[in-house]
Structure formats: structure tokens, C-alpha cells
Amino acid sequence: MTDPLPPDRTLTEQGLAPRGQGRLLLIACGALAREIMALKRMNGWDHMDLQCLPAKLHLHPDRIPDAVEAEVTRHRDSYDDIFVVYADCGTGGLLAARCAALGVEMVEGPHCYSFFEGNEAFATHEDEITAFYLTDFLVKQFDAFVWKPMGLDRHPELRDMIFGHYTKLVFQDQAGDPALLEKARDCARRLGLDFEHRRTGYGDLEVALRRKSGTN
Incomplete structure (x- = not known):
């Protein structure tokens, strides 16, 4: 999997003003x-x-x-x-x-x-420590960033050991994409967790x- 932008690439192709003009x-x-x-x-x-x-x-x-x-x-x-x-x-x-x-x-x-939800709002959640969070990016890259690195593709029996202290999966939805919402629900199912949807923007x-x- 590749990252959205290679680490050696800067987006400068927009014809920006030279240094000294607020770049x-x-x-x-x-x-x-x-x-x-x-x-x-x-x-x-x-x-x-x-x-x-x-x-x-x-x-x-x-x-x-x-x-x-x-x-x-x-x-x-x-x-x-x-x-x-x-x-x-x-x-x-x-x-x-x-x-x-x-x-x-x-x-x-x-x-x-925290900052996707708003730091003040996020701090009010008393159950934050038992919630597993996914953003749009992590829903899209669930297998690459969660499932495979944790070995769940090879050893599904590890799921309850790794996620046993979590009670729910919280999807922090930035873009409001219905397809991602359904995929997030599936991620919760695969992890054996309750599902909560928060439209954070x-x-x-x-x-x-x-x-x-x-x-x-």
C-alpha cells in the first residue's frame, strides 16, 4: 500500500506566489x-x-x-x-x-x-478508553493498518485477546460517504464490537x- 502522497513530494504545481507573499x-x-x-x-x-x-x-x-x-x-x-x-x-x-x-x-x-471531533467535545467522553476509533482513512485502510499488522488475517483467534477490553467501534465520519459508513459497520462486526457513528466533519x-x- 502506498501513502496518499509520497514523502518526497510537495504539492507546488499550483503556481504559488514566491516567498515573501504568505506561502x-x-x-x-x-x-x-x-x-x-x-x-x-x-x-x-x-x-x-x-x-x-x-x-x-x-x-x-x-x-x-x-x-x-x-x-x-x-x-x-x-x-x-x-x-x-x-x-x-x-x-x-x-x-x-x-x-x-x-x-x-x-x-x-x-x-x-480528538481534533476531528473537536478537542473539547472529545474530552467529555467518559468511555473513550474502551472505544476503538476509525476515521475515513482508517476505514479505507482497515486491512493494511489494523487487520494485517495485528496478525488477525493469520490468527483470527487473537481478536478477543487484542480487543477484549473494547466495548465499541466509533466511526468518526469526515466526508459523509454512505459506502464508508457500511464498511465501518463491517469493521465493527469483524472485531466483535458495538458500532457508533459520529459525523464529525x-x-x-x-x-x-x-x-x-x-x-x-
Whole structure:
């Protein structure tokens, strides 16, 4: 499986203004590429470029700070501002510390499940610890990011051991795609979990990008 954008590709083919005229680079997790591009199109944010890192870095969150720093260093001289479109994402505060040292901002929140729903709203869920979350991206890539890496394709008997403490699967629906909703229901069935559908849209991701674009 390939990520939505290769890690060495920056979207610069839109004829953007030269440095000094508000060019902004978004350094983002590949799992957010489609959502960010949709927001760019909807809002006409042509001054933004997008550089994605591989979504599979989430399997090794300790590598995320170094990967982000490498991209900031590589692109800093070409942009007026850089914004890191990651939450903490399992780095234990290391990414926030690295971004602070580099002098760049990042999205607030513990993970994308929180900022998609809105960090304040997400914090009110008392059953969050027993809920297994999927976004649009993870529903599409369920086999590649959940089923196969956990060995469930080879050892289905592991399902109850791995997911025994979960009570439900929560689908955080960004795009409102009926086909994805049905696939998410099937993911819940395969994991033996109850199903909950939350139509979150883009949540605090959209709020953060609007603020950075100056259109909030």
C-alpha cells in the first residue's frame, strides 16, 4: 500500500506566489492528506503547499519528531511559515517539544481522533478508553493498518485477546460517504464490537487551518 502522497513530494504545481507573499507549508501525516486537500479546495487556500510523511510512522511514533524536523529543515528557507499537521500522536510530548525548539506550530490535541471531533467535545467522553476509533482513512485502510499488522488475517483467534477490553467501534465520519459508513459497520462486526457513528466533519483540523490561513 502506498501513502496518499509520497514523502518526497510537495504539492507546488499550483503556481504559488514566491516567498515573501504568505506561502505556507503544511507538514502532515499521510493519513490526513485527503482531508487537507479537500479543505484547500473548498476554501481556495492556494497559498498552502502540503508535504506528507508516511502514515505508517504511527506504528513507530518515536520516529515522528525526527521525521518532522528533517522536513522543517529541508523546507524552511522556501516558505514564510510552516505548520505541522500532527497532534501528539503517541510521542509523549516529544513532538511538541521538538516543534517548540524549531519555532513552528502544530495542531493541538492528543491525536487525530480528538481534533476531528473537536478537542473539547472529545474530552467529555467518559468511555473513550474502551472505544476503538476509525476515521475515513482508517476505514479505507482497515486491512493494511489494523487487520494485517495485528496478525488477525493469520490468527483470527487473537481478536478477543487484542480487543477484549473494547466495548465499541466509533466511526468518526469526515466526508459523509454512505459506502464508508457500511464498511465501518463491517469493521465493527469483524472485531466483535458495538458500532457508533459520529459525523464529525473536519473538526478542529479545519479550525486550525482557517486560523493559519487568516480566514477564521
